[in-house]
Amino acid sequence: MSGGTSPIFGNLNWNVTPYTDAFQHPDSSTIIGAGAASVLVLGAIAGLALLTYMRWWGPLYRNWLTSPDAKKIGIMYIALALVMLTRGIIEGFVMRAHQATALGTLSAQESGLVAPDHFAELFSTHGTIMIFFVAMPLLIGLINFVMTQQLGARDMAFPVLNQVSLGLTAAGAALVMISLLVGQFGTGGWTMYPPYTGKIFSPGEGVDYWLWAILISGMGSTLTGMNFAVTIFKHRAPGMHLMRMPLFCWTSLCVAIMLIYAMPALTVSSAMLALDRYADFHFFTNASGGNMMNYANIFWMFGHPEVYILILPAFGVFSEISSTFSGKRLYGYTSLVIASMSIAVISFTVWLHHFFTMGQSAGVNIAFGIATMIIGIPTGVKIYDWMATMWRGRVRITAPIVYLTGFFLLFVIGGLSGIILANPSIDYQVHNSTFLVAHFHNVIIPGVLYGMLAGIHYWFPKAFGFRLSETWGRRTALLFVGGFVFTFMPLYVLGLMGMPRRSPTFQNPDFMPWMYLAAFGGVLMMCALASLVWTFWASYRNRVALAVPGGDPWNGSTLEWSTPAPVPEWTFPCIPQVSARHDWGERKRAGDPWKGPAAYTDIEMPANTVHGLLIAIAAFALGFAMVWHIWWLAIISILAIPGIVVIRGLRVIEPRIIPAAEVAEADRRFRRLVENLPPATRADEETERNRGVPDITEFAG
Amino acid sequence: MTKPNTGELDPQDSAASEIKSYAVGFVASLLLTVGAFAALLADLPTTWKVVLICVAAVLQIVTHLRNFLHLSFAGGESEEDMLLVLFSVSLLAIMAGGTWYIMSDLAGRMH
Ligand code: HEM
Ligand SMILES: [Cu+2]
Numbered sequence: 001m002s003g004g005t006s007p008i009f010g011n012l013n014w015n016v017t018p019y020t021d022a023f024q025h026p027d028s029s030t031i032i033g034a035g036a037a038s039v040l041v042l043g044a045i046a047g048l049a050l051l052t053y054m055r056w057w058g059p060l061y062r063n064w065l066t067s068p069d070a071k072k073i074g075i076m077y078i079a080l081a082l083v084m085l086t087r088g089i090i091e092g093f094v095m096r097a098h099q100a101t102a103l104g105t106l107s108a109q110e111s112g113l114v115a116p117d118h119f120a121e122l123f124s125t126h127g128t129i130m131i132f133f134v135a136m137p138l139l140i141g142l143i144n145f146v147m148t149q150q151l152g153a154r155d156m157a158f159p160v161l162n163q164v165s166l167g168l169t170a171a172g173a174a175l176v177m178i179s180l181l182v183g184q185f186g187t188g189g190w191t192m193y194p195p196y197t198g199k200i201f202s203p204g205e206g207v208d209y210w211l212w213a214i215l216i217s218g219m220g221s222t223l224t225g226m227n228f229a230v231t232i233f234k235h236r237a238p239g240m241h242l243m244r245m246p247l248f249c250w251t252s253l254c255v256a257i258m259l260i261y262a263m264p265a266l267t268v269s270s271a272m273l274a275l276d277r278y279a280d281f282h283f284f285t286n287a288s289g290g291n292m293m294n295y296a297n298i299f300w301m302f303g304h305p306e307v308y309i310l311i312l313p314a315f316g317v318f319s320e321i322s323s324t325f326s327g328k329r330l331y332g333y334t335s336l337v338i339a340s341m342s343i344a345v346i347s348f349t350v351w352l353h354h355f356f357t358m359g360q361s362a363g364v365n366i367a368f369g370i371a372t373m374i375i376g377i378p379t380g381v382k383i384y385d386w387m388a389t390m391w392r393g394r395v396r397i398t399a400p401i402v403y404l405t406g407f408f409l410l411f412v413i414g415g416l417s418g419i420i421l422a423n424p425s426i427d428y429q430v431h432n433s434t435f436l437v438a439h440f441h442n443v444i445i446p447g448v449l450y451g452m453l454a455g456i457h458y459w460f461p462k463a464f465g466f467r468l469s470e471t472w473g474r475r476t477a478l479l480f481v482g483g484f485v486f487t488f489m490p491l492y493v494l495g496l497m498g499m500p501r502r503s504p505t506f507q508n509p510d511f512m513p514w515m516y517l518a519a520f521g522g523v524l525m526m527c528a529l530a531s532l533v534w535t536f537w538a539s540y541r542n543r544v545a546l547a548v549p550g551g552d553p554w555n556g557s558t559l560e561w562s563t564p565a566p567v568p569e570w571t572f573p574c575i576p577q578v579s580a581r582h583d584w585g586e587r588k589r590a591g592d593p594w595k596g597p598a599a600y601t602d603i604e605m606p607a608n609t610v611h612g613l614l615i616a617i618a619a620f621a622l623g624f625a626m627v628w629h630i631w632w633l634a635i636i637s638i639l640a641i642p643g644i645v646v647i648r649g650l651r652v653i654e655p656r657i658i659p660a661a662e663v664a665e666a667d668r669r670f671r672r673l674v675e676n677l678p679p680a681t682r683a684d685e686e687t688e689r690n691r692g693v694p695d696i697t698e699f700a701g
Numbered sequence: 702m703t704k705p706n707t708g709e710l711d712p713q714d715s716a717a718s719e720i721k722s723y724a725v726g727f728v729a730s731l732l733l734t735v736g737a738f739a740a741l742l743a744d745l746p747t748t749w750k751v752v753l754i755c756v757a758a759v760l761q762i763v764t765h766l767r768n769f770l771h772l773s774f775a776g777g778e779s780e781e782d783m784l785l786v787l788f789s790v791s792l793l794a795i796m797a798g799g800t801w802y803i804m805s806d807l808a809g810r811m812h
Contacts, residue, residue, distance in 0.1 A: 261789075261792050265796070291804070293804070293807055294804060297804065345792075348792055348795055348796070349795055351799070352803060359810060360803055360810070361810060364802065364803060
């Protein structure tokens, strides 16, 4: 950043890429940096080439990028999350590999694969990506895809806003991605605490990348929360009372409420930090009346509800699959609803446990410590409910059930280590050690990641029309379980031995055996990732044998299983009239669930639009321009966003009408198909005989 | 214009009254914003400035809820609106009160 700011290119110049470093002082650290940038560039080129070669640009634009269909938006969210997950897991692996070689001596203290600053960048991007661009898009995507179908709704309440939310999230993810190639990411961890991240101590562009990624994608998540809430309150099918909603919808409602009230806190703390950095404000500085402790306070006002935003949808998934795959009705529906709601509310009262050691008096710590322990109760209730659901059921060990079993065994350990940390006097001993790192991975991986992967496996046939290979699904799940155990259990021990988190180096040789175990776990995690990719690929190749056009491969009991697979864009030919909690299951019990509607009507669908795409482009340009101080571009893009909204507001936009005849034709074809497909029994579920029409006499849910 | 809380059109209402409601809200918000800045720049004791800005902020919220979000305590779903407002207020109270509790305790221990 010599030479000052240029009026056209801002702070950009030819030295911002990692290649400059790699040429000037080639060592393992700079080469890894340049290698990562190359993977990004080559990956992007390969992607563009593939799209061009397959002539996919048109279909991609028409069927996906401009589609306001919640189901497609959901799938795009999940695709984004899986791409980011790949980067996140690779970074985790690099960090594990680094620490396995990071034993320094008293004379040569630094050692290992990457330089300390590079290590700091790694854990900062890894944490940011995993929370904001893996976990969030996974759960928002899954809710988009599943919730509307379970509610008997045709689409979200605000389909175009939904597109905008996706666009904003993707713009944030793109900012984090481009930081691999252009400049550097921040080194302040995923929380970016000032004063370290203030302008004085972190003058470069790194923290700004984080800030703009968070500000932009956070806005998208707030809007998503509102969209979910309105959809649940206003768009349920007739007869779908709140207490008849499937549990996944209940947890979605909790998530919606929490997004609405928690995300603004993050926007506020980030905006204040941005003002400090760009406009010389003093919210969080040492001097001029600033108070950096308030950053931790506001950030965690968002941060703690966030962890329950992440976990509740997984709880919803586990509620659905524990019932479906054990052929039993969900045990304790009402208690699960109450528990979810209590978690949602109590999670707003515990945020101080993330900074017990910041210096407040014992009384304050005790108040929040007790609140934290209380939140364990509803979570415990849920675990017992799921176990009771499976008790004496005919449990089929499908891939989702492997994830669920892993969740039972591991999540409880993670939850208990959380209860231990909730005790302030213990927290004083282990905070900021790898014990904490073990704890939060212990709830996030077996909880969120397993839950989302189980959900993807469960609903995949609804989206694409064929099942995922059970064999590869189970292998992936087992690898994720094994990988987790080896990577993170040693970190509990290391934490108790006194190893601080975020350590680029250490001098205690006793750590090494545990480091090697954890590094082996990192290898298993990479295998799990490869196996996950392979599951999709192998199942795609085998899609004819795995096809389930009947649409109900698991003998389910909720509305989404009543439609064909893949589900048509209008979802239901006729909005269903709901008369029971597990409506589809009750219809099976009553016999002939696939009876067609008496009459069909025209269906009105929101028309495709580029609105979301344009806003995403403008938002990305805004973020990039602000990071590099390219003021002209920043001004243009910040004016462009309201401009695009106004232009859309001034136009009369006609919905797309799907004529009744077309719907009737497709629907009758589906009903005939179902009649002609042989029903599959439970024992046939994993075989080619499962064509998506279950033997309804076996239904017991 | 739609009735509060429903998707139904209210035949009694015309577009003009809807525009009026938005216009009133807009002007009121503008005045309250300018008022807050005026209070800041005016020659008043600090306590007064803080109080005036807080009052302007609360009134601003009320205007937004009433004129832009069409929240109302009368009409078909007034109970839902009431619950929503109570819920929001209690969560915000937890956040604001908690901040007060934590930050004042920290400040007290800095001396
Ligand atoms: C899958 C394999 C994973 C591996 C090998 C891994 C590894 C690591 C490592 C080595 C660290 C740095 C620990 C330290 O500070 O000493 C870390 C931090 C972190 N990880 Fe992971 N992780 C994985 C998955 C995840 C997932 C799925 C999430 C969340 C969805 C996650 C969220 C985080 C967060 C938030 C941090 C803290 C970053 C910070 O210090 O600011 N990780 N991880
Ligand atoms: Cu917490």
